[in-house]
Amino acid sequence: MTEKKRLYIQEVATRDGFQNEKQFVDTDAKISLIDELSECGYAKIEVTSFTSPKAIPALRDAEAVMHGIVRKEGIVYTVLVPNVRGAERALSCGVDEVNLVMSVSESHNRTNLRMSREQSFAQLRDVVNVVKSTPVAINVSLSTSMGCPMEGDIPAGHVLDWMQRFADLGAHGVTLCDTTGMAYPAQVGELCRLARERFPALELTLHFHNTRGMALANTLAALDAGVDRFDSSLGGLGGCPYAPGATGNVCTEELVHMLELNGYDTHVDLQRALSASTRLPALIGHDVPSQLLKAGRRLDLHPMPPADAVPEQRAFANEGS
Amino acid sequence: MTEKKRLYIQEVATRDGFQNEKQFVDTDAKISLIDELSECGYAKIEVTSFTSPKAIPALRDAEAVMHGIVRKEGIVYTVLVPNVRGAERALSCGVDEVNLVMSVSESHNRTNLRMSREQSFAQLRDVVNVVKSTPVAINVSLSTSMGCPMEGDIPAGHVLDWMQRFADLGAHGVTLCDTTGMAYPAQVGELCRLARERFPALELTLHFHNTRGMALANTLAALDAGVDRFDSSLGGLGGCPYAPGATGNVCTEELVHMLELNGYDTHVDLQRALSASTRLPALIGHDVPSQLLKAGRRLDLHPMPPADAVPEQRAFANEGS
Numbered sequence: 284m285t286e287k288k289r290l291y292i293q294e295v296a297t298r299d300g301f302q303n304e305k306q307f308v309d310t311d312a313k314i315s316l317i318d319e320l321s322e323c324g325y326a327k328i329e330v331t332s333f334t335s336p337k338a339i340p341a342l343r344d345a346e347a348v349m350h351g352i353v354r355k356e357g358i359v360y361t362v363l364v365p366n367v368r369g370a371e372r373a374l375s376c377g378v379d380e381v382n383l384v385m386s387v388s389e390s391h392n393r394t395n396l397r398m399s400r401e402q403s404f405a406q407l408r409d410v411v412n413v414v415k416s417t418p419v420a421i422n423v424s425l426s427t428s429m430g431c432p433m434e435g436d437i438p439a440g441h442v443l444d445w446m447q448r449f450a451d452l453g454a455h456g457v458t459l460c461d462t463t464g465m466a467y468p469a470q471v472g473e474l475c476r477l478a479r480e481r482f483p484a485l486e487l488t489l490h491f492h493n494t495r496g497m498a499l500a501n502t503l504a505a506l507d508a509g510v511d512r513f514d515s516s517l518g519g520l521g522g523c524p525y526a527p528g529a530t531g532n533v534c535t536e537e538l539v540h541m542l543e544l545n546g547y548d549t550h551v552d553l554q555r556a557l558s559a560s561t562r563l564p565a566l567i568g569h570d571v572p573s574q575l576l577k578a579g580r581r582l583d584l585h586p587m588p589p590a591d592a593v594p595e596q597r598a599f600a601n602e603g604s
Numbered sequence: 605m606t607e608k609k610r611l612y613i614q615e616v617a618t619r620d621g622f623q624n625e626k627q628f629v630d631t632d633a634k635i636s637l638i639d640e641l642s643e644c645g646y647a648k649i650e651v652t653s654f655t656s657p658k659a660i661p662a663l664r665d666a667e668a669v670m671h672g673i674v675r676k677e678g679i680v681y682t683v684l685v686p687n688v689r690g691a692e693r694a695l696s697c698g699v700d701e702v703n704l705v706m707s708v709s710e711s712h713n714r715t716n717l718r719m720s721r722e723q724s725f726a727q728l729r730d731v732v733n734v735v736k737s738t739p740v741a742i743n744v745s746l747s748t749s750m751g752c753p754m755e756g757d758i759p760a761g762h763v764l765d766w767m768q769r770f771a772d773l774g775a776h777g778v779t780l781c782d783t784t785g786m787a788y789p790a791q792v793g794e795l796c797r798l799a800r801e802r803f804p805a806l807e808l809t810l811h812f813h814n815t816r817g818m819a820l821a822n823t824l825a826a827l828d829a830g831v832d833r834f835d836s837s838l839g840g841l842g843g844c845p846y847a848p849g850a851t852g853n854v855c856t857e858e859l860v861h862m863l864e865l866n867g868y869d870t871h872v873d874l875q876r877a878l879s880a881s882t883r884l885p886a887l888i889g890h891d892v893p894s895q896l897l898k899a900g901r902r903l904d905l906h907p908m909p910p911a912d913a914v915p916e917q918r919a920f921a922n923e924g925s
Contacts, residue, residue: 390908393908394908394909430902430903432905432906433905433906433907433908434905435903435905436903463899464899464902465902465903467862467865467866467902468824468862468865468866469865469866469867470865493817493895494895494899495858495861495862495895495896495899495901495902496814496819496820496855496858496862496895496896497820497858497862498817499817499818499820499821500820500821500823500824500862502821503789503821503824503825504824530895534817537816537817537818540816541788541789541816541817541818541821544788544789544790544791545788545789545790546790574814574815574816574817574851575816575817578784578785578815578816580816581751581785581786581788581816582751582756582757582786584753584754584755584756585753585754586754587711587714587715587754588715
């Protein structure tokens with residue numbers, strides 16, 4: 284018996300998911316969901332974002348949520364922080380980690396964050412300087428690391444250069460984000476190998492979107508390159524604002540389902556995560572992209588339909604292959 | 605420069621897709637679509653099914669479709685055939701290949717085909733005996749090869765035994781079908797390696813469903829095991845009758861998009877396939893599962909939104925990662 288390889292699953296639905304939702308999710312409902320997520324076995328939960336309430340009204344209750352949740356030993360509770368003001372708010376709530384975000388492509392950074400990359404970097408450097416003297420960990424999420432919807436391909440060398448700049452500042456971890464689902468497996472494998480080789484001490488996370496159906500295939504490629512840490516979003520929550528109807532973040536339950544079947548130890552209780560996922564549509568007012576929620580786990584078996592059932596009632600009778 | 609590995613893509617939308625549709629697709633529309641598919645670069649097109657018009661009314665025009673299409677040199681035009689009567693009809697239309705279907709699990713065979721596996725095998729043996737004396741090729745699609753929704757796991761040895769029985773009869777090819785999307789990558793890799801090792805002379809096709817999001821990940825596993833031939837369905841057409849709303853067959857455009865990005869030569873003109881896929885909703889009266897149709901190819905770039913656009917209009921401005 285070989286021991287199963289441990290993987291680290293990081294839930295982003297209550298931040299990266301909720302921030303895109305038009306319907307405000309009640310603070311108590313957020314707290315109750317996060318408390319349920321804390322029982323699911325995640326390594327990390329991205330609780331909320333300490334951005335301006337005007338910029339992201341969906342997460343205007345960041346303090347109340349951070350103070351309201353029951354924090355469980357062993358889970359890293361992280362929050363997105365855009366600037367020093369946000370960092371101070373986050374630190375006052377006793378977060379375990381701050382997550383800083385900027386894009387590696389100039390166009391996307393200007394569009395998403397309304398400033399140049401150098402302006403973003405300067406702002407995030409100030410954040411690092413505030414947080415560095417505390418025990419709070421610092422992660423940097425690099426958007427558009429596998430392609431920019433306006434500029435196209437981003438050379439791996441550029442991505443590594445941005446990693447270097449944040450490693451030099453003292454960041455503990457970096458997340459390579461496939462912000463609009465442009466990553467493909469061969470590219471992911473190469474970028475991950477280069478990143479792990481050059482930054483063996485950085486905690487490396489991969490953040491995939493399923494926009495073009497490749498999120499789980501990209502996960503396999505990252506695993507092959509030795510990556511052991513993945514962001515995912517319950518229910519697949521988290522829109523892709525430029526493509527209405529398109530899927531966003533890779534779905535936690537589909538990711539965990541595949542990884543566990545493939546023999547990895549994710550520590551995530553899939554049944555419990557699925558049960559939490561069923562709560563989402565009521566909270567956000569619409570269906571979620573999760574296929575697994577519709578189809579069930581692969582061994583959630585079905586009874587045989589009665590022999591005399593008419594074709595429409597015989598659930599599997601489609602003469603299909 | 606190493607030469608790109610050639611892969612063979614087999615389109616099943618007009619058979620495995622249309623047979624599940626409630627709305628009858630006009631015969632002329634079917635012919636026009638198949639003629640367009642013939643220009644896309646597929647290795648094989650599953651045109652229709654010579655089943656009883658009562659069993660599958662959606663494909664009651666099988667003869668008219670086969671006679672109506674313009675057949676292009678180099679493409680194998682195959683049809684599903686359930687019995688000797690169907691085989692005689694198919695042969696009279698000059699098909700290139702007949703595709704026979706049965707399940708490797710008893711429950712699914714009884715539910716889908718209303719007979720035991722041995723009854724199915726006897727019936728298909730009669731078909732083989734009719735077709736064998738002609739130049740028409742014989743493929744056998746083995747449903748539930750990677751799991752049965754009623755029985756659960758199917759041992760790989762049982763699947764190989766069924767392959768053996770059809771190889772002994774003289775079948776040219778076998779398709780291993782993940783009928784209800786229960787396959788996972790580690791399982792696919794192992795089954796494909798065993799199948800290729802034991803039956804090096806059989807043309808092996810993998811037929812994945814994306815029911816639980818793993819179709820493209822499973823494709824990577826099959827590729828690693830040396831498989832070079834895949835079924836797929838334009839637009840992701842082809843329901844999963846037991847899970848309403850769940851995705852069915854792996855989507856041709858998403859499969860080809862990933863394979864080409866990963867450096868394979870599929871011979872499929874992706875732009876043309878996408879254009880054909882846009883015709884589907886009008887034909888069947890509803891949206892198709894294809895994510896790529898919504899999101900576009902990864903390098904279909906977008907202009908930067910105007911600098912003064914309000915957040916709701918700034919397509920990428922979600923402060924997301």
